[in-house]
Amino acid sequence: MELRLLVTFEKVATVLSFTRAAAELAYAQSSVTAQIRSLEASLGTELFDRLGSRIRLTEAGERLLPYARQIIALADEARTAVAEAEEPAGTVTVGTMESLTSYRLPALLELFHHRYPKVRLALRPTLGDETRQALRRGTYDIGFLMEAESEHEGLESEVLTEEPLVLVAAPTHPLVGRDGLTTAELAAGQLVGPEPGCAYRDLFEAELRTAAGPDERPVFLEFGTIEATKSGVAAGLGVALLPRVTVARELAGGTLAELAWRPSFTLFTQLAWRRGKRLPAHVRLFVEQSRRLVREQSGQPAA
Structure with missing residues (x-):
């Protein structure tokens, strides 16, 4: 089995789309299809069921996938071992969330664009549980989390900063x-927030429910993005709990005002990766620069 065929198979199996896999691998779709057929021919079995415009792994494909990921990881380690002194190069697939992508990561993205042009950052917008699962599966190399817990099953994690x-x-x-x-007053009032699944939204709602009583459920006017949430709050639609970093400009400019209430929970911005995974040089570089820049933004010395 050729390594390039396994790389293509792993990408198609991860995204379950020949078109998307071709785009992410910078291949023509016909090349992806031909490579999958070649791998299937060499193994003597079909790896994907074609269901009209959709595909899914066959049982054989499911069995092959973990081996393909192990072989690809070993190949990456071998390349790293013999080329560590060369200019950093490779793709870092990063699970992240809007509050971090928009307000914490621009400086990091700019740094890699100008200083490390051979390192390609592929950002995947996902929330906590989905990010953790993708890291465990090996779909993501690195994940940014904003959560109260700092220990995650099957993952190594590092707290970068407390997120007020x-x-x-x-x-x-x-x-x-x-x-x-009081929290009870908030629970009875008009609330605005991002969609469920966001750690601070879910924790805030749980705290409000406790204050409101078992028969009461706080009602949120939900917006899909932080920017939309801020616009709704500024328009007088209700109050919202958001990371301070996302509203610093509006608070300084007077378009939003801070209320005299603090949640009982604390969130931490963290980096995470699969436990036991040897990170290639370009991924380690991403971790180091993320650590440095986020801590600088927070006024902390880099560890």
């Missing part, structure tokens, strides 16, 4: 300037 949260409202909101604001 702030409750914000429009400057004209009646709760602005109020002292002694």
Whole structure:
């Protein structure tokens, strides 16, 4: 079995799309199809079921996938072992989330674009559990997490910084300037937030439920992005709990106001990768630069 065929198979098996795999591998779709057929012919079995415009792994494909990933990882390690002194090169597939991509990572992306042009960063927007699962499967090399826990089964993780949260409202909101604001009052009021699955949204909702009582469920006006959430809050649609880094500009400019309330939980921005995985040089470089830049942004010395 040729390594390039296994690389193509692993990519198709991960994204379950010949078209998307071709785009990510920079191949023509016909080349991807031909390589999969060649691998199937060499193994004497079909690896994918073709279901109209969709595909799925056959039982044989499911059995091959973990071996393909092991072979690819070993090949990467071999290349790293003999080429560590060369200019960093390779792809880093990164699971991340909007609050980090938009507000923590621009400096990191700019650094790699200009200083390490041979390192390609492939960002995958996913939330906590989906990111962790992708890291365990080997679909992602690195994942950014913003969670209360810092230990994750099957993963190595490193806390980069504590991520302060702030409750914000429009400057004209009646709760602005109020002292002694209670969680029960918030639970009974108008709430705005990102979609469920976001760690701080879920923890905030759990805290509100505890204060509201077992028969009450806080109602959120849900927006798909942080920018949309901020716009809804600024328009007077309710209050929202968001990472301070995402609203620093609006608080400084007076378009949003901070309320006198603090959550009982603390979140940490973290880097994670699969436990036991030897990170290639270009992935280690990404970890080192992420650590340095995020900690600099937070006013902490790099470890």
